[in-house]
Amino acid sequence: MKSRLIGWSIAVLVLIAAPPLLLAIGQPFYLDLVRRIMILAIAAISLNLILGYGGMVSFGHAAYIGIGAYAVGILGFYGMFNGWLHLLVAIVASALVALAIGAVSIRTSGVYFIMITLAFTQMLYYLGISVAEFGGDDGMRLKRRSHLGIVDLNDPVQFYYVALVVMLVTVYITHRIVNSRFGLVLRATKSNEARSRAVGFSPYPYRLTAFVIAGAICGLAGALYGNHTNYITPGLMSWQQSGDIMFMVILGGMASTAGPVLGAFVLLLLEDLLSSWTQYWQVILGPLLVLSVLFFRRGLAGIFYKPDA
Amino acid sequence: MLEVRQLVKNFGALRATDGIDLEVREGETHAIIGPNGAGKTTFISQLAGNLRPDGGRIVFGGEDITQLSAPRRARKGLARSFQITSIYPEFTAVANVALAVQAHASHSFRFWRDARRDPQLLAPARRVLEDVGLGARANVLAANLSHGEQRQLEVAMALATRPRLLLLDEPMAGMGIEESQRMIAFLATLKGRHTIVLVEHDVDAVFRLADRISVLVYGRLIATGAPEAIRANPEVRAAYLGED
Numbered sequence: 001m002k003s004r005l006i007g008w009s010i011a012v013l014v015l016i017a018a019p020p021l022l023l024a025i026g027q028p029f030y031l032d033l034v035r036r037i038m039i040l041a042i043a044a045i046s047l048n049l050i051l052g053y054g055g056m057v058s059f060g061h062a063a064y065i066g067i068g069a070y071a072v073g074i075l076g077f078y079g080m081f082n083g084w085l086h087l088l089v090a091i092v093a094s095a096l097v098a099l100a101i102g103a104v105s106i107r108t109s110g111v112y113f114i115m116i117t118l119a120f121t122q123m124l125y126y127l128g129i130s131v132a133e134f135g136g137d138d139g140m141r142l143k144r145r146s147h148l149g150i151v152d153l154n155d156p157v158q159f160y161y162v163a164l165v166v167m168l169v170t171v172y173i174t175h176r177i178v179n180s181r182f183g184l185v186l187r188a189t190k191s192n193e194a195r196s197r198a199v200g201f202s203p204y205p206y207r208l209t210a211f212v213i214a215g216a217i218c219g220l221a222g223a224l225y226g227n228h229t230n231y232i233t234p235g236l237m238s239w240q241q242s243g244d245i246m247f248m249v250i251l252g253g254m255a256s257t258a259g260p261v262l263g264a265f266v267l268l269l270l271e272d273l274l275s276s277w278t279q280y281w282q283v284i285l286g287p288l289l290v291l292s293v294l295f296f297r298r299g300l301a302g303i304f305y306k307p308d309a
Numbered sequence: 310m311l312e313v314r315q316l317v318k319n320f321g322a323l324r325a326t327d328g329i330d331l332e333v334r335e336g337e338t339h340a341i342i343g344p345n346g347a348g349k350t351t352f353i354s355q356l357a358g359n360l361r362p363d364g365g366r367i368v369f370g371g372e373d374i375t376q377l378s379a380p381r382r383a384r385k386g387l388a389r390s391f392q393i394t395s396i397y398p399e400f401t402a403v404a405n406v407a408l409a410v411q412a413h414a415s416h417s418f419r420f421w422r423d424a425r426r427d428p429q430l431l432a433p434a435r436r437v438l439e440d441v442g443l444g445a446r447a448n449v450l451a452a453n454l455s456h457g458e459q460r461q462l463e464v465a466m467a468l469a470t471r472p473r474l475l476l477l478d479e480p481m482a483g484m485g486i487e488e489s490q491r492m493i494a495f496l497a498t499l500k501g502r503h504t505i506v507l508v509e510h511d512v513d514a515v516f517r518l519a520d521r522i523s524v525l526v527y528g529r530l531i532a533t534g535a536p537e538a539i540r541a542n543p544e545v546r547a548a549y550l551g552e553d
Contacts (some may be wrong), residue, residue: 181417181424188408191397193488198395199466200383209418254517 007258007304015022015164019157031156037268038163039224042170044248044260046217051246052254053178054210055190056106059114060121061245063101064215066128066237068222073232074134076143081145083153087223094219097124097214102211106204112246121237128234139233144225153227163224167261170217175257177213186210187255251292253299310335310504311356311474316365316526318351325351326362327528333474338496338505340515343525344549349508350392352525353478356506357389358382370473384413386473390463392482392508396450402462403444405451406434409469434469441465441495455490461495468499475505481514493517516540524549 015034022030043065050056067163068090075086104117129137153159177183189196189203196203226232235241244267252263270288274281296302313335318326325348333339343349354360356367358379367375372383382415383389397405407430411417414429424430426525438444441461446454451462460480467475480496481489493514500518509515516536523533525547532539539545 176423177420179423179425180421181411181419181427181430183420184404184408184411184424185417188397188400191399192393192395194359194409195395195397195466196412197379198359198383198389198391199409200380200470201417202378202380206417 003304004258011261012168019160023157028156031160033268033272034104034125035156035160035163036225036228037264038160038167039221039228040245040248040268041261042163042167042221042224043218043245043266044252044264045167045170046214046221047172047245048249048254048256048260049174049177049217050207050210050214051249052256052259053183053190054186054207055212056207057116058105058211058214059239059242059245059246060101060117060119061214061218062237062239062241063097063121063124063227064218065222065245066124066217067094067097067236068224069226069229069232069236070134070222071219072146072226073140073142076146077134077140079143081129081144081147083148086146087220090219090223091216094222096218098212098215099208102208102215106207118242119241121242122239125234125237125239128237135233137234138270139231141236142226142230142232145230146223159227163228166224170220171257171261174217178255178257182206182209196289204205246275247289251289251299253296255302256299258304259299259301266300310370311506312366312368313356314366314368316352316355316367317363318348318355318360319363325528326355328365329525329528329530331523331530331533333504333506334521336501336504337520338500338507338518340507340509340519340522341525342509342512342522342549343513345510347525348528349525350478351528353389353476353506353508357387357476359389365430383470386470387476388467388470388472388474389476390460390467390478390480392478394456394459394463394483396451396459396462396466400451401448402436402451402454402465403431403447405462406437406465406469407431409466410434413470425543437465437469440468442491453505455488457484457492459469460484460488460492464495468503473504475499475503476508477505478508479510480507481509481511489514 018034019031020026043061047058047061050058071093072086073092075089101117101120106114108116134140151158151162184203185206189201193203248263248267249260250268253259270285274284312376313329313331316326316329329352334375341349351360357364358377362375366373369385369387410430410433435447439446441464443458443461443465446458451459454462481492484492484541496518507518518535521534522539524531524539531548532542532545
């Protein structure tokens with residue numbers, strides 16, 4: 001418990017100190033990279049809630065990144081730049097879509113669940129491609145970033161701290177959820193569904209609620225991501241994007257608080273490092289990932305922590 | 310307390326439950342015995358709601374529960390243990406029981422307070438663990454308990470739901486002689502305090518524990534009665550007891 005707090009404190013201090021240091025040594029690019037990592041870490045944290053704690057292998061989590069980003073893009077397209085409205089619409093729309101997708105897919109399990117969540121997200125992906133008004137396949141540039149009033153997202157440093165704060169708040173909220181009564185039902189049912197049913201829990205409403213919460217959080221990440229890239233394409237909803245987020249969770253460690261954050265940082269920093277060395281970087285990254293999964297069964301977080309129960 | 314009328318379950322051409330009529334009285338320990346493959350687990354699974362019968366009715370406390378799901382039956386006071394140990398292996402023993410307490414303490418849509426330190430869940434959970442003799446093992450991961458302790462834990466989880474009827478599916482399965490004796494002694498302490506349906510292969514245990522016994526052979530109940538009457542029943546002896 002104490003070592004965890006120390007670990008988190010060090011990580012947070014480093015992230016707080018990073019912008020002035022990076023600017024001082026003339027590396028604003030890395031500010032951009034770390035901001036992107038933190039935003040995708042939020043998405044990974046939300047996926048971990050259902051994948052790691054709930055045992056629901058959603059292979060369509062990028063849908064909510066897309067919905068969040070398109071919420072920002074489409075509202076801006078019609079001249080609405082109020083950032084709070086953007087965030088609200090991103091979260092509510094994602095939650096509603098998650099409710100619809102979850103209501104159908106949670107009735108299935110195993111491979112069927114994976115395929116149904118993937119199929120729904122592919123539907124949204126092709127919807128994005130087909131709507132020419134919002135750029136279709138090419139996507140569209142944001143007219144302006146979301147106006148949040150108190151902070152300016154056009155300022156890279158301010159935006160960086162927004163992403164950091166949202167990420168930390170998300171970590172804390174999910175940490176509370178997974179240890180609440182609700183979270184325990186979710187985790188217990190992942191551990192042994194027959195036992196949960198026999199003891200009196202109906203799994204469906206709990207799973208569906210978790211699915212909706214995860215979608216809503218990921219929608220928030222999507223709104224930030226749209227502002228980050230300043231450009232919105234259907235590619236945000238591609239299955240590769242879903243796979244990336246899933247990999248962050250698995251690499252970092254499922255069902256751990258720090259896992260998804262760790263996974264996002266390691267995966268994307270490694271990607272950046274290797275791609276600067278060689279254009280064949282994926283040939284190196286692939287086997288590294290395979291090895292990490294083989295040797296760290298509880299993910300990278302499992303190296304530092306014992307599982308909590 | 311529990312009334313079963315003309316219960317039927319088919320698996321393809323096999324009639325696994327063939328028109329069973331059974332009545333369990335308040336406070337009694339009612340054992341169901343029968344040779345392997347007689348359909349004991351199929352029967353108890355229909356009582357618990359894990360299997361839907363193809364015909365017949367199950368009435369519990371005056372209410373027809375034939376169409377209710379397993380979780381709803383559990384919330385009405387039907388608690389079951391499984392023949393193959395079914396616990397939460399990644400949770401501690403006390404957390405396992407606390408979850409059973411939680412399942413019967415209204416809904417669990419509570420998202421903020423730390424349930425792992427909730428005295429409303431932990432206090433009753435610890436009490437039940439003490440009752441079954443696992444008090445000293447409360448903070449051990451369930452996966453690290455011995456087989457016998459895991460079986461005890463499963464009974465503890467059933468008890469923690471404060472059931473009106475306990476369905477125990479071969480609680481002694483896979484136990485050594487010493488562990489079995491301890492479990493039998495423990496079940497004897499539950500006798501009279503709870504209404505129990507006990508499915509068991511071990512005839513000695515059954516004759517020590519049961520108030521009444523029903524004998525199940527090929528999906529049909531061939532006899533129901535007090536232990537002495539069952540022991541003396543020629544049909545039962547031919548079908549089952551004589552095998553030993």
